[in-house]
Amino acid sequence: MTVLITGLGVLSCTGAGTDAFWAGMRAARSAPRRAADPHADMEHPLMYSVPDADVPADPAECDGLPLGDASRYALAAAAEALADAGLGAGPDATLDAVADPSRVAVVVGTGMGDSGLHERWHLDGAPPGTRWAPVFSPAAVIGARFGASGANTSVSNACAASGFGLSIAADLIRSGEADVVIAGGVEAYSRVALGCFNRLGAIDPLRCRPFDRERAGTVFGEGAAILVLESAEHAEARGAAKRYAALAGAGWSCDAYHSTAPEPGGGQIARAMRQALDDAGIKPADVGAVIPHGTGTQLNDVVESGVLTEVLGPEGPPLYSLKALVGHTGGAAGALAALAGALIIANRQIPPSVPRGEPDPRCPVLLPDAPVPLEGSSVLVNAYAFGGNNVSLVLQEAGS
């Protein structure tokens, strides 16, 4: 069964909306800034933050549950994606008029959920009342806001969370459990996450510089990306206007090696990539671009580069380094990469990556610094995480 991407919504350091995101990709310029938190007592309190003007101020709560930035980011991206898909637009939109709500599911990947809100409570005190306030509620908030009454799942496989989430969303459609899935990922500023990454010595003091010889770690970013996934039959029946790409394949694996470091041989990430290609029914030569996990940490970039050469060949396709533009958006990274991949396919163009300094000779990858046409039908997206969790996705031209 073909799973189409029929709507997109996004929020990142490039601003709000898919147009701003694509313009940011083409401009290939960005810089992190100091986190707007006076209590961020750490060596490198850097973030690629959502611009102040684009931070949604509302809603403060959803059916009595206090909301943090992550839930608001996710809601904003979901509203854009649903409007883009023609499944509901405007502040009071619901799904009732255009789809059977019980056949609409929600899957959101997030590593920290609304932790930022709970961190504020550590300073200001929690609100009164006896209601438990679960941290991982952005998916539920989307379901409640838009009346989607199918499955509703929060996936928290760290920096691969939304990669797994998109794959689970496609599973729901392929298994017949849903016709439409509002799927993606979200991450907002968390003092605890940034503090812990500082303690682990994993933050680059300048910016996120994947595959750069001088890279010194990663830099976190805020963001939300929501994709409307839909069975081709459902999209056809309702006359969906847009078909950015198909989510054609996925591969999962686990290193089972170390809590924070990738397995140096990359055997399991290679297995995930090959599984994704097989699932999509394509050959390495069909891959026209790769959006790598590429965090800027020393070992990740070396291992991933080596495996890309092994799986796709030494003359493999160009990479697009999204994290060099928007930072490492944690649990949202896989969804932001998939959304970028859908735009690359729809526009048949790979935008320039943010220029790196001196290439790391241990990372033999092609990172164009000027736009190049997309050759091939597909884009490969990788997302990896603490705990050795690996997921690869294949996006393909709709109709391939």
Next chain:
Amino acid sequence: MSVDLVVTAAAVVDPEGGFDHRTELGPRGYKYLPTASQYLLAAVKRALAAAGEGLASVPEDARAAAVGTNCAASALHARMDRTIIDAGAGDLSPATAPYFSINLFGSRLATEHALKGFNLTLTSPRVAGLEAVQAGSRSVALGRASWLVAGAAEEPPDPGEPGDGGEAGAVALVLEPAGAVAARGGHALGRCAVRTAFLPPAGPPDELARRAERLLEPVLGWSGRVPVRAVVDSSPVGTALAGALSARAEMTEVPAGAGCLRPAAEVAAALTWDGPTLVATAAAEGNVAFALVTPGGN
């Protein structure tokens, strides 16, 4: 997409009766693991001991885990945040710093048992433990693995968090294809199939009740008329679901805690009962899950 999975072992760790990680897991290597991680490892260790020889014959790439948790990191996050605020991130313990990421609570499981198929972490309010069975089983059916341990682990939220009724402990279920279990002469405890849905919380109680009844219609058609254990709270969603269930089935209400442990523990218990049971649960946020537990099966 169909694989007949059976539960070959179920184990519950309830620290209320006392829990010593040295006794459960060994004298070295576990001291600095967060408590919920220790509970989970202990539950899986017990389940593997009960499951027999199944895991040894499964290739590492075909072994998988799916774990649900809502609050495992809450108290640790709060402690780490106070350290950052009061002393700076440089004072954080490097041993526990990686656990800012909630999937780390289940990652040691993968390294200890070479679970290389996948290792999912689900965090949906209250239903994540049942979702772990559902998402894990679906992925086995899709061919990503052929052996699964699924369950839940919790420790109570930080005392500064709103709400009460924190949960502590872990549940582990081992699920394997029925054919493989029969081939090695293994024993099945039963089957557990999970469905999930969402009941948007907004609206007046009578409207919510009607939506709950509509949501239940296909579920009860699937499960048949079996006794129901409903793990619910007093929220509008919990009240609506319990009301709809009690009107249609023999229902026992079980108080829900702040986490996803209780529903998973109900599944483990139901596997030891005489007949099928439907374990239902709901969160105030709208998440709803149903586990049809059918004991027996060899």
